[in-house]
Amino acid sequence: MGLETKPLSTLHEKVSYNVEDFPVPTGREEEWRFTPLSRLKGLHDGAAAAGGVLVHVDAAPEVTVETVGRDDPRLGKAYVPADRVSAQAFAVFEKATVLTVAREAVASKPTVITLTGSGAGAAYGHILVKLEPMAEAVFVLDHQGSAVYADNVEFVVGEGATLKVISLQDWADDAVHVSHHHALLGKDATFRSFVVTLGGDLVRLSPSVSYSGPGGDADLTGLYFVDAGQHMEHRLLVDHSQPNCKSNVTYKGALQGEDAHAVWIGDVIIRVEAEGTDTYELNRNLLLTDGARADSVPNLEILTGEVAGAGHASASGRLDDEHIFYLQARGIPFDDARRLVIRGFFAQLLEKIELPELRERVLGKVEAELEK
Amino acid sequence: MSDSSRVRSGSTLEIRDLHVAVEDKEILRGVNLTVRSGETHAIMGPNGSGKSTLAYAIAGHPKYTVTGGQVLLDGVDLLELSVDARARAGLFLAMQYPVEVPGVSVSNFLRSAVTSVRGEAPKLREFAKDLKAGMDALSIDAAFAQRNLNEGFSGGEKKRHEILQLELLKPKIAVLDETDSGLDVDALRVVSEGINRFRASGETGVLLITHYTRILRYVKPDFVHVFAAGRIVEQGGPELADKLEAEGYEAYTKASV
DSSP states (O other): OOOOOHHHHHOOOOOOOOOOOOOOOHHHTTTTSSOOOOSSTTTTTTTOOBOOOEEEEETTTTTEEEEEEEEOTTTTTTTTSSSHHHHHHHHHHOOEEEEEEETTTSSSSSEEEEEEEEEEEEEEEEEEEEEEOOOOOEEEEEEEEEEEEEEEEEEEEOOTTTEEEEEEOOOOOEEEEEEEEEEEEEETOOOEEEEEEEEEEEEEEEEEEEESSOOEEEEEEEEEOTTTEEEEEEEEEEOOOTTEOOOOEEEEEEETTOOOOOEEEEEEEEEETTTTTEEEEEEEEEETTTTTTEEEEEEEEEEOOOEEEEEEEEEEEEEEEHHHHHHHTOOHHHHHHHHHHHHHHHHHHHHHHOOHHHHHHHHHHHHHHOOO | TTTOOOOOOOOOOEEEEEEEEEEEEEEEEEEEEEEETTEEEEEEETSSHHHHHHHHHHHTTTTTTEEEEEEEETTEEEGSSOOHHHHHHHHEEESSSOOEEEEEEHHHHHHHHHHHEEEEEEEOOHHHHHHHHOOOOTOOOOOGGGGGTTTTOOOOHHHHHHHHHHHHHOSSEEEETTTTTTOOOHHHHHHHHHHHHHHHTTOOEEEEEEEOOOGGGGOOOOEEEEEETTEEEEEEEHHHHHHHHHHOOOHHHHHHH
């Protein structure tokens, strides 16, 4: 680290509901330096014209669905915006969707929230998913269509509750999406996040986790496939401020084509009071062609001497010639060998998607990308 | 077995004046060798003599550049073919260090390989039966089929898995690159039995590359070739192996420098 490098914990200190508290980014800021601002279509400076994203919820019977106005007091409690676009979205969204699972309720099927973009113009959204203590539920966020969309999604996981979320960014080619997903874990809460980013011109998704009691367990998995010209950015932040909590981050992506660009930032802070923390983060990028670029930046700041485990790994590379040779030497044609190895690269992640239909859909999408 | 109906006339692998370089350094300097079905040839030689280079160059590994010569399998020049086309033409290379491929299961890999080599997908039940028989014969635990290819396999497990592929794919010519290295006596016996089952049909040729004579007690060669400094420097019958056992490679390494 150079002398100019600020501690990680200080980078995330500034939070506010007020847009004006965040200057319009110029691209020189640490948190914006990888993002091509000119392609945000005005989401970052308020210049975007109004558009729409349709929110449709297919809920399990145990889940209460509400559409509420800006003034609902439950909104913005778990998460306070930490950058300009997030604050912008919070300042101007018109309706929020609140999904609640009552204490000890177990959702009998996944609740699917489909967000469909309806073309040009910006839209701002807000979703709150709240699991009361001991509740269990699976949620799917399915992003489709063409949109310029900024939103904040709050996941409040009550004491002993288990929340699993699959967020699929399956946008049309021209979509722009800047999103914050924040999970607040109560005592002994379990949170499983699976992010799949496949479509869109620019997707910048910032999943973050904080803990309000000990014993919380967060597992964040991500899979992305970046094509020519696409910018897909995932910015993880896990803030350990409670003792004996766990976090595990695994993001893997494949890139192919000219100017395919993936950015992965993995920030983990273990604060003084977070003794007994167990954390690991991993990012792997598979560069399938020339002209693709992956930036991968893991950051781990440990402020206590008493951790159970803390580590990170990051690697970006090409398909291993030796893998391909071995398969070809057994008669398997090059294209099939390549597909097998890439499928293998994602296999362990795909197994984590517990919904078979969704797993098949993601696998199908990955296969389709490989056919290009 | 499933392809007993396949009638195969004898096959011939002809290596003619083969020259191979790695990063502009010439490793093979004119190799001539003919292997016919029903024959087992042992290639022996000191480390660094180019034995493995010969194996990988025939199979088409991209690291090796062929600078001259031909490798004909039943008259077809393998050097003109892609790696996978060589395998489909009937060539098999058992590797010295089989690579680990994460996320690709053994059963998926084997089914893909068998499908490619036979030109059609095997019937699932038949394939499962063949696979189980092959694994049993090589004392491979059934759980291996679901494991990732070579991942976490011991040295002996990797070699047994190579021989399992040999028995399933039934090539015309098998090149075995130091399949004996790193094996304890029990594993060596199991692997040798597999090789012997494979060649028992009399329809296949074997090119066995080894540094040691130990495996030749289990897999009897018809011909022994001594490799030194990138070419064959002496040829004979099985008795040549006994001589090497007694005298080592010293005479050849000195002569070739």
